[in-house]
Amino acid sequence: MIKRILIFFVMLLMLSAPSLAAGISSSPPKCMSGAARFKNALNLYMSGSFSAAKDAFEQYLKEFPDGLRANDSLYWLAKYQEMKGRYGEAEMLLRRAAGNFPTNGIAASIDFELAYCLYRPDNPKRDLDAAFNEFMKIPAIFAADGNSEKTSGAGQAAIPQALYYAAKCRMDMKDYAQAEEILARIGREFPGSPYAAPALYCLGMSNLARGDAAGALAAFKAMLAGYPAGLYSDRAKAETELIERAGKPGQTVKDSLNTRTAP
Secondary structure (H helix, E strand, O other): OHHHHHHHHHHHHHHHHHHHHHOOOOOOOOOOOHHHHHHHHHHHHHOOOHHHHHHHHHHHHHHOOOOOOHHHHHHHHHHHHHHOOOHHHHHHHHHHHHHOOOOOOOHHHHHHHHHHHHHOOOOOOOOHHHHHHHHHHHHHHOOOOOOOOOOOHHHHHHHHHHHHHHHHHHHHOOOHHHHHHHHHHHHHHOOOOOOHHHHHHHHHHHHHHOOOHHHHHHHHHHHHHHOOOOHHHHHHHHHHHHHHHOOOOOOOHHHHHHHOOOO
């Protein structure tokens, strides 16, 4: 009898171990605090239980519509909808969150995700003009003026990223002049950003698209001087070689554009 009881308890512990180890539950108790409920929902999302996480975030918003993590919940629900390809629903959730004027660390992520949702090439309702405008709001909102409540480390980090994608919008619209102005700004104001090297590479590609081989060569060489290692340095080296060979008979910059790697 005692042996059977021990076996029963061992089996019970084995079944409960995964949930205990992860500290998450797809059916949390109703008495959970707002902070605990949000943490559980986020843990579910990060562990790959996306459908359960969606339900948990929605339950948080139902119980705590004005809670400290309401905007965060809207953000993660929007990410879920984007993952499912439901960009219209994602945009509505993000606009709802942005309209609440969040001042915590999620504010920059909400603003960027809204802009990127509009920019996404796989969005059937892709709107480059609207995406550009949303991206360009971020540098204005999170500028380090010392007076804004929204000035934060996360906001500052979002500025070069937003500028980069704003420039990509203009390049896709073939407005190379404005794209190059923004890309040059990234290199000038944010040389330590992860987007500095890609910006210089895109600057070179924008010059190429206009047929300005000299401008492109200058941008690629500047990128290689400042960022000699990495994916974009390899691409810049390849582009430099193509440009330098372009003066040979039968080869021009424009002729070789179709063989180039998009930024």
